[in-house]
Amino acid sequence: MFCLKKYDVTALGELLIDFTESGVSDQGNPFYEANPGGAPCNVLAMLQKLGKNTAFIGKVGRDSFGELLRRAVSEQGIDIGNLIMDSENATTLAFVHKTPEGDRSFSFYRNPGADTMLREDEVDRSLLADTKIFHFGSLSMTGAESERATKLSVRTAKAAGALISFDPNFRPALWKDPACAKEKIGYGIGQCDILKISDDEIAFFTGKSNIEEGVRKIREQYHTPLVCATMGKNGSMAYYQEYKVKCLSFPNAHTVETTGAGDTFMACVLNYVLENGLKRLDERNLYEMLRFANAAASIITTKKGALRVMPTERDVRAVLQSALR
Numbered sequence: 001m002f003c004l005k006k007y008d009v010t011a012l013g014e015l016l017i018d019f020t021e022s023g024v025s026d027q028g029n030p031f032y033e034a035n036p037g038g039a040p041c042n043v044l045a046m047l048q049k050l051g052k053n054t055a056f057i058g059k060v061g062r063d064s065f066g067e068l069l070r071r072a073v074s075e076q077g078i079d080i081g082n083l084i085m086d087s088e089n090a091t092t093l094a095f096v097h098k099t100p101e102g103d104r105s106f107s108f109y110r111n112p113g114a115d116t117m118l119r120e121d122e123v124d125r126s127l128l129a130d131t132k133i134f135h136f137g138s139l140s141m142t143g144a145e146s147e148r149a150t151k152l153s154v155r156t157a158k159a160a161g162a163l164i165s166f167d168p169n170f171r172p173a174l175w176k177d178p179a180c181a182k183e184k185i186g187y188g189i190g191q192c193d194i195l196k197i198s199d200d201e202i203a204f205f206t207g208k209s210n211i212e213e214g215v216r217k218i219r220e221q222y223h224t225p226l227v228c229a230t231m232g233k234n235g236s237m238a239y240y241q242e243y244k245v246k247c248l249s250f251p252n253a254h255t256v257e258t259t260g261a262g263d264t265f266m267a268c269v270l271n272y273v274l275e276n277g278l279k280r281l282d283e284r285n286l287y288e289m290l291r292f293a294n295a296a297a298s299i300i301t302t303k304k305g306a307l308r309v310m311p312t313e314r315d316v317r318a319v320l321q322s323a324l325r
Contacts, residue, residue: 002132003161007079008052008274010131010162012123012153013040013140014115015058015073015083016092017065018259020304032095034065035305036072038115039137039169039263045076046267046296046310052274055079055127057153059146061091061114072308082124086114096259108173116143120152128153129160133194133270137169141184154191163278166192167266168201178204194273195224196266199231215239225278228269228290230262236294238286245283247290250298250319260306261297268293268316295319 018037024030044054056078060066062085069091074080092113097105110116118140128134134157141147154164166188175181185205189195195218199211208214211229219227219239227239235248272289281289296316303309 002274002277005130005132006053007055007127007131009044009047009133009135009165009270010055010057010127010157011040011044011135012057012118012150013137014038014092014113015041015056015060015069016094016110016113016115017069018305019093019095020257020259021096021098022304033304034068035259036069036307037094037259037305038307039139039167040135041073041078042260042263042306042310043135043167043267043270044078045073045307046264047271048077049310049312050267050271051313052271053079055082055131057082057118057123057127059084059086059114059118059122061085061089062087063091065091065093066114076307079127082122082127084118084122086117089114089117096257098257106171106173108171110174112143115140116146118146118149120149123149123153123156125156128156128162131157131160131162132274133163133165135165135167135266135270136188137167138181138184138188139169139171139174141187142174147184151187158191163194163273164192165194165196165266165270167196167262168205169262170201170204189218189222189224192224193278194226194228194269196228196230196262196269198262199229199234202229211237226269226273226281228265228293230265232258236265236290238290240281240286243281243283243286245286245290247287247294250295250323252298252302255301256304258301260300260303263306264300264310265293265297267310268296291320292316295323
């Protein structure tokens with residue numbers, strides 16, 4: 001299925017602090033909790049909980065937040081040998097706000113953030129040559145330096161026979177030009193074997209509000225082997241060869257916020273591919289994959305943050321079992 005390699009998944013990209021709302025002071029001022037975050041490392045943290053071996057490539061500031069992140073990622077068991085501490089640029093900060101409708105908006109402090117300053121010569125190519133799957137997103141292409149490092153990593157991983165995984169993780173506030181964002185997302189989709197993309201991202205990238213039409217447009221242009229479309233409370237879809245499979249979500253009365261839900265879902269998809277391959281999936285396989293991923297994503301919505309609080313396989317199995325009663 002996969003040749004023998006040290007790492008199951010290596011990811012590159014942003015590692016930052018997510019400040020999430022945590023109550024209000026006596027003076028009416030909001031409290032914020034500093035949660036370690038960043039989509040690529042969230043994915044790796046969940047994979048570690050599922051028993052996989054992972055590594056991270058990225059850069060944070062040599063500051064208190066960067067040190068907090070270094071410790072948090074290391075505590076998850078993720079290999080941080082290629083986590084660079086930057087003495088010149090600060091760690092990126094993100095403030096997560098909940099809208100009255102329950103959605104999220106983001107404010108970023110990143111001009112530039114250390115994550116965008118990762119250079120090509122700082123990438124440890126040996127990690128990429130020794131991984132089964134390389135995972136990345138679009139945010140590492142919001143800076144010229146980190147974009148070059150990202151594309152070098154994709155080329156190196158591909159040359160070594162790794163599968164490529166991509167999640168746009170589109171954040172409008174970090175792009176000066178929507179056309180540029182579409183171009184970089186198009187690059188990622190064009191390189192990947194496994195794509196996770198949300199309903200909002202499908203609409204933005206393809207101009208199609210109908211998910212079916214949007215995914216069809218993506219598949220016709222890029223021929224991506226496995227496309228997973230996430231639809232929030234409406235569940236998820238998987239498109240593979242001639243198969244189209246839908247799985248409903250697992251609504252949770254204890255939901256606090258949705259940060260990390262997509263990353264948790266992505267990790268579970270990659271875990272399924274690692275254990276079953278990407279060549280002989282059928283409708284039953286795809287539904288099983290989506291069901292597990294949806295259940296895991298439901299659990300993470302009951303937590304603040306994501307990286308340090310990913311569910312275990314036992315946690316996910318308990319949700320699946322409860323749904324059968």
